[in-house]
Amino acid sequence: MTPDSTARFRRFARAVTAEVGALDSSFLGRGRPLGAARVVNAIGAGRTDVAEIRAYLGLDSGLMSRLLRSLEEEGLITTEPHPDDARRRVARLTEAGRREFSAYEEISDARAASLLARSPNADALLRAMDLVALSLGRDRIAIEVVDPRSEPARACLEAYYAELARRLKTGFDVKLSCDPEAEAMIRPRGAFLLAIADGLPVGCVGLKGSGGPVAEIKRLWIDPAARGFGLARRLMEAVEAAARDLSIAVLRLDTNSALPEALALYRKAGWVEIDRFNDDPYPDHFFEKVL
Amino acid sequence: MTPDSTARFRRFARAVTAEVGALDSSFLGRGRPLGAARVVNAIGAGRTDVAEIRAYLGLDSGLMSRLLRSLEEEGLITTEPHPDDARRRVARLTEAGRREFSAYEEISDARAASLLARSPNADALLRAMDLVALSLGRDRIAIEVVDPRSEPARACLEAYYAELARRLKTGFDVKLSCDPEAEAMIRPRGAFLLAIADGLPVGCVGLKGSGGPVAEIKRLWIDPAARGFGLARRLMEAVEAAARDLSIAVLRLDTNSALPEALALYRKAGWVEIDRFNDDPYPDHFFEKVL
DNA sequence: CATAATAGCTGACTTTAGTCAGACATTATG
DNA sequence: CATAATGTCTGACTAAAGTCAGCTATTATG
Known part of the structure; x- marks a missing residue:
């Protein structure tokens, strides 16, 4: 200091x-x-x-x-x-x-x-305020199950798509990707979790199920202002718990090497790399975890 | 909104x-x-x-x-x-x-x-706090004449050099540049101005004089958190007034096209582009203003 | 089931903050 | 130089906030 x-x-x-x-x-x-x-x-x-x-x-x-x-x-x-x-x-x-x-x-x-x-740059000011607010009150971030079609969930998904478009060398068009239908991320097939700070969504993760024993983790995203607080880990733990609740035995996910923090998180949380299991054009890494 | x-x-x-x-x-x-x-x-x-x-x-x-x-x-x-x-x-x-x-x-x-x-990233948090503080209290930024060797002045200069090193394609090494001696930026030859927000420096500009009627503007820098508030314009006006005070008739400055906001500021403030007047390796644009 | 703990209510306070008119000394101004 | 303006101080006030002991009703617990 x-x-x-x-x-x-x-x-x-x-x-x-x-x-x-x-x-x-x-x-x-x-x-x-x-x-x-x-x-x-x-x-x-x-x-x-x-x-x-x-x-x-x-x-x-x-x-x-x-x-x-x-x-x-x-x-x-x-x-x-x-x-x-x-x-x-x-x-x-x-x-x-x-x-x-x-x-x-x-x-x-x-x-x-x-x-x-x-303010000459209201957006930058708001982002700075977000960071301060989340840093001061970060113990108060709650995780909730919501409908992936709800307004706050859609806001997170939009931010997620925008970030992928920015970070992937190829850009990102959700229409070319395996976009799960909403029902696959709602009970009883799956779930959609939101991290909520003081009423505002700051992160999300989806569990895309088919009714069978294998399900997929999709759309893990954390608001840049909320990164570093271990929120991704909390969301992953919560979504794994939700999967166990739905009697899911095996989880899979795909991701891209342009997102190194995601790769590191999955490896640290006990996920093992497996062969490609879909033909989505964007991912280049595939993981599995047996619950 | x-x-x-x-x-x-x-x-x-x-x-x-x-x-x-x-x-x-x-x-x-x-x-x-x-x-x-x-x-x-x-x-x-x-x-x-x-x-x-x-x-x-x-x-x-x-x-x-x-x-x-x-x-x-x-x-x-x-x-x-x-x-x-x-x-x-x-x-x-x-x-x-x-x-x-x-x-x-x-x-x-x-x-x-x-x-x-x-905080997982204290530096980012401090930068966010700076932006919020300056946005909330920006009417209270004062401009003061200080010694360029003083601690707050040196802090601004270091930040300025670091930013040049980041933004110029060639990097920046102050030892290769025409670094004015401190006396040239102190009365009666010149001046060094600091923009101060609540005790902390947020911007600077130097007036490098030789005792004669021609002087140079050097080291114009604004803290990123304080940009957009018209502070560069205020500093330039203040330094021009200081130059008039010292009976300086012609001001010159050099800058680099990697700093487009600086070029735009000078053009808008009535500076006219002139031929190269020194052999400093870094600048590629040269301006003059008759007071 | 006696007893302890909890949540809120009431009365009787104190402290802190704030307001306002008027007094006084000093300084500025026509 | 009279008058106005300024900066501080004092006395007399009010409002708001906060404290604390003791009360009642209810719930938890050994």
């Missing part, structure tokens, strides 16, 4: 502190203290469990209780006992609460838009 | 809010409210003028005055009237104050170090 990197880190901290402070104070324009606004936002973002909100915002139980009462009096929320455990409570936004929540969302959106609009 | 970029921006905001909050609360471990700690840090960082600290931290004059009194009672600072204007006051850390300041610095440093140490 050089003195220089400390200074650069500090400059970053100062810049974002100022920005965060400005966003916070813009929340005050709606005639409600910041604490109450933060609770409305937490509930709107889907945190309904009172204890969960409390932990997220780092509030004392007494303070939390009072904030909930004041929001209830304002008619923005209702609370009720938790169905599974009557000691706990859940909070929900009323219609008026949802309106307030959207108003707060609009304030944030407007700030974000104006900031990005002022 | 796509919904996706809004979501990415939000994810960033959430991640840094949590980080900033954690840093703030770590400051509370030293038995002093955050407001007082921020004042100690502002003074330690070199902001001695009370009005300046007040503007920087956005504090009311009454509140500021009380914070200063409490720090004085604690024995961390002394205040005295400003030598030039007895209405103003300046604050200074005492020995005990300097110790407290270092303790706060250590807290920040430790957080920064642990965060960067956990």
Whole structure:
């Protein structure tokens, strides 16, 4: 850690502190203290469990209780006992609460838009923000099973195709490749897994099954901003577990030597190289793993 | 502004809010409210003028005055009237104050170090942080005249040489180039300007004079994270003004076609292309501007 | 089933932050 | 040189945030 990197880190901290402070104070324009606004936002973002909100915002139980009462009096929320455990409570936004929540969302959106609009290269700025956000909160990346035709899954696949087109010497056209039909990557034949950081997809992997004992791993991709955190390994472990769940005995995959990090990952995870098993024009390496 | 970029921006905001909050609360471990700690840090960082600290931290004059009194009672600072204007006051850390300041610095440093140490690619993370910090706070980039042998100037020059080595097809070895002696870039012969963002250099330009009416512009460089903000133009305007100040009538410079953004900048700023005027092996374009 | 643990609520606080009017000394300006 | 403007300080306030002990209701556990 050089003195220089400390200074650069500090400059970053100062810049974002100022920005965060400005966003916070813009929340005050709606005639409600910041604490109450933060609770409305937490509930709107889907945190309904009172204890969960409390932990997220780092509030004392007494303070939390009072904030909930004041929001209830304002008619923005209702609370009720938790169905599974009557000691706990859940909070929900009323219609008026949802309106307030959207108003707060609009304030944030407007700030974000104006900031990005002022940037000479908004895309680079967003990529830098992704990297910072993922580095700061990388323990919070979850893996979920989704439909490969869903919007976030398609976004990952598009990014994957674009990266292949960039990195393969031959380019990449998905229409020339063995593109699995969606049903092959949905239960009971297969699965499609997404790595999700704070609601946004940052990686994917597909399990293409036929109903028989042999299946294929397809479309392993990690957002460049999320690389280096061991996410590919986690996704591979999860997809292998999903395969075992579907009673699949043998996994295969194909890849290209222009993706050395993928080759290294497969070799390290116990995959063994085998002969070509398809006539896809793009791959030049083929692997197998017996579960 | 796509919904996706809004979501990415939000994810960033959430991640840094949590980080900033954690840093703030770590400051509370030293038995002093955050407001007082921020004042100690502002003074330690070199902001001695009370009005300046007040503007920087956005504090009311009454509140500021009380914070200063409490720090004085604690024995961390002394205040005295400003030598030039007895209405103003300046604050200074005492020995005990300097110790407290270092303790706060250590807290920040430790957080920064642990965060960067956990990152798989700390250098990429720092570059991303630079880009975010500069994009958020780019109105606050100041241009200063410095000694070209000073540490921050040398850091810029090293970065400049490294970039040339990367971008020129021939590579770049400063020993083979016309490296101006430092005196030529210091008053009264010349000048060396640095663009400084929050204490860190992000760009430079040199004016190499001989005492006569013709001088050369050398070493124009902008940190990649600070490009696109019109900083090169600002530096060029500042260095031209410095040249006029030194009664210089004609400016020259040389550059290489591998740096198209530089060529475009010079052409747009009214420089005209002239014949080669030196035998430096690297440049292939030569410009002149009459002031 | 007695006891401990958990989740939230209430009352009675304290601390911190922030506001505002007015006082005072000093400096700038017509 | 009178007047305006500036920078700081003080007193008197409010709002917001946070703390803590003790309460109730519920659930988990030996």
